Structure formats: structure tokens, C-alpha cells
Amino acid sequence: MFSRVREDIQSVFDRDPAARTSWEVLTCYPGVHAMIGHRCAHWLWTHRLRWFGRLVSHLTRFLTGIEIHPGATVGRRLFIDHGMGVVIGETAVIGDDVTLYHGVTLGGTSWNTGRRHPTLANGVVIGAGAKVLGPITIGAAAKVGSNAVVVKDVPAGATAVGNRARIIDDEQARKREEMAGQLGFSAYALAGDQDDPLAKAIHGLLDHAVETDRRLELLLRKLEDAGVPVEAELAKADQFDPQYLSKIVD
Secondary structure (H helix, E strand, O other): OHHHHHHHHHHHHHHOOOOOOHHHHHHHOHHHHHHHHHHHHHHHHHOOOHHHHHHHHHHHHHHHOOEEOOOOEEOOOOEEOOOOOOEEOOOOEEOOOOEEOOOOEEEOOOOOOOOOOOEEOOOOEEOOOOEEEOOOEEOOOOEEOOOOEEOOOEOOOOEEEOEOOEEOOHHHHHHHHHHHHHHOOOOOOOOOOOOOHHHHHHHHHHHHHHHHHHHHHHHHHHHHHOOOOHHHHHHHOOOOOOOHHHHHHO
16 A cells, blocks of 8 residues: 555656655545555455445545546556546446546546446547547557547547547647647647637648648759759758749759
8 A cells, every 4th residue: 555655656756747745645636545545445345344335435436536436447547637527337347547537538438337447548638628438448558638529439549529539640740840839839728629710720831831831842852853952052041932943953
């Protein structure tokens, strides 16, 4: 028990830059308190003292705002950041080094007995307010965006966003972020599958800019291959001349 608590405290330091001391984490982090309470409740549940397990779970929920069913299987170093409103169902299975933010629900989609809650593999990150529903599997190191609603499996290493959640192209998202930074703003938290027309328009502009850069880079490479000293000429120019390409070709 004490070794697990030490791991929980260290996981907070690894994933929360606001953590200052072990005493602060032990006394002021509800996610740590929730894990201590769940281990006690789960022990009682697995030893068929189920009413006592539910009672410990209920008291932990009252103290922390985090509801973990005593039947849920939770791995090592689970980090629940802030935690208020987190709900984890009875047949949920959580691997090691998983991170959950506030408002996350690992819930079911039916009243049938048996497995009806999600399985989270090692290293999964679930954003604030996300709902992961049903007996699905979130692969290792996958990420679920804030307020997403996930009802299908997510492959390992993938990122799912939106309602219903869709898998996004991480490489395309990275290029958008780079282009947004060059333009002087960040498109962070704008998902490509959102219905907001402004978000879609911004993503369209960013995608067009990325494609234009790719084509210019290809054109300049071809000119270099043809013996045109493009890099040398660009180094001499104080700013980009729209007629530059026609000048060096002529």
C-alpha cells in the first residue's frame, strides 16, 4: 500500500508542474486520496465484502468528488488531475500511467450484466469532460480530446476528438500548429471535425498555406537540381520578391 502511495505521489510530480512538495500532494490532491480510497474499496469488493466496499467508495466520492466503483480494475500510477466529476464504472479496466482530467466518464451504454465499460491501455490520456462509453478499448498511449464522446475503439498512439469522436491526423495537426505559429496565433483546441464554420475556415486556410509551402519547396528543389543558385540568391534578398522566380529563370 505505502509503495503504491509513493508511486502516486511521484506520478503527480511527473505530470503536474504545480506540485511543490510530497506533503502538499499527499494532503491536497484529491486524485491521490481517491486512489487510496479505491484500493481499500477494491480489496473489500474482491474479498466479497461488497457493501463495505461500496460504503468506502461512497465516502471517497463525498470527500473528493471522484466516483470509482470498487469493482473497477485500476493499474499503477493513475493520475487524476483536479478530479471533480470523474466517474469510473464497475467493469472499467485501467492500465498503468494513465491520466484523467476532471469531468471524465468511463461509462456504460447498456444495462446488461457483464463487461460494459471501457478498457484503457497503458499511457492513455483522457481530456477534461470526455466521455468514453461502452466495452471499447483505448490503445496504449492514445489521447482523447476534451469533451469528446468516444463509442468505438481508438488505436494505440492515435488521437480522438469530437462528438462522436473521430481519429485525427496527428501529422496534419502538427503542420497546422506550425503554420499558425508563423502567422502569429495558435489554433490550439480547434478540432478539424468541429461544426464551427469559423474553425473550419481557419483550418482550410492553414491547410492551403501548408500545401503552398510544400509546392514552393518542391519547386525550389527542382531549380537547385537544374543548377539555379536559389539559396544564394535568397540569401542576398532583404525580402521576398514576388517576381523572384521569373527573374532567376530568365
